[in-house]
Amino acid sequence: MIKKLPLILLLNAAGVALFLSWYLPVNHGFWFPIDSGIFHFFNEQLVKSQAILWLVAxxxxxxxxxxxxxxxxxxxxxxxxxxxxxxxxxxxxxxxxMLLTAVVINQLAQGLMPVKRSSPTLFFPDIHRVSELLHISTKDASKDSFPGDHGMMLLIFASFMLRYFGKKAFAVALIIVVVFAFPRVMIGAHWLTDIAVGSLSAVLIGVPWCLMTPLSDRLIRVFDRYLPGKMQQVENK
Incomplete structure (x- = not known):
């Protein structure tokens, strides 16, 4: 842990800097035009393309x-x-x-980040909502979208893949992150920064203390020792 402490602190600092780059500036600084531009681009596509409308739905x-x-x-x-x-x-x-880590980090992030904001579909007036265009069950809005919990879970999964299964697994996991997190942005249920700032900063701050210290390995050994199934394996051998 001592050898990795500088890297842990560097990742933590990157997470804090990322969050503050969005949180401190008036109207979120340069992030808001990016958020707004992405939302309005896809929101306009909903009425221009039936394929995109059904895809995001x-x-x-x-x-x-x-x-x-x-x-x-x-x-x-x-x-x-x-x-x-x-x-x-x-x-x-x-x-x-991994599941335990995701639950703990998500709860801490939701409780400690001093942010509460609605999704872009509830923020901007005169926009298109998929649920109104198609009248089917789909998530196109959230009263508290920051940080993105779905994106956070996927990023934590990718982190565990890198730690325990290698770079190739990590690359595949990143594809999974994009495929399953970005539709929330396309439909307007999340701002891009809910994931790119909120989820990512929480992961940069929380995950290194689990995966770059002995904590995760110790928890694995504890679960292995006390959960059912180990004795049966020994007897089968």
Whole structure:
């Protein structure tokens, strides 16, 4: 941990700087034109293209969230299949620690970040909402969109892939992040900065203390020791 402490603090500083670059300037400085431009671009496409309208409607349906879990599960499954019984159990423990980390960081971020803002679909007047254009169940608005919890979970997943499964798994995980987080921005349920600033800054501050210290490995060992299944493996051997 001592050797990695400077890098941990550097990542923390980057997360704080990223957040403050958005939080401190009046009207969020240079970030607001980026947010506004991206929202209005896609919002106009909703009435210009039926294909985009249906794409964002489907990808923001609650059922599509299950697809993101399936994608993450398939990536972990590709490593799980290559392992013996002990290795497969360890991957399951990694998944449990990842879930615990995501819940803790998300709760801390939601509670400690002094921000509450509505999604762009509730902020701007005279805009198009997918739920009104198609009248189907889809998430196109949020009264408290910062930080993006969905994007945060996906970024934490990518971090765990890098730590335990390598750079190739990390690259695939980043694709999963874009595929399943960006539709929230396209439909207007989130600003880009909900993810690029809110989610990312929380991950830069919180995740290094878990993955770059002995904490995550210790939690994996604790889960491995106390959760059912280990004795059965020993007896089978």
């Amino acid at each position: 489907i990808t923001n349906n609650r059922a599509f969230d299950g697809c993101s879990l399936l994608a993450m599960g398939c990536l972990m499954l590709s490593f799980w299949r290559k392992e013996d019984a002990a290795g497969r159990r360890r991957i399951i423990m990694i998944g449990l620690v």
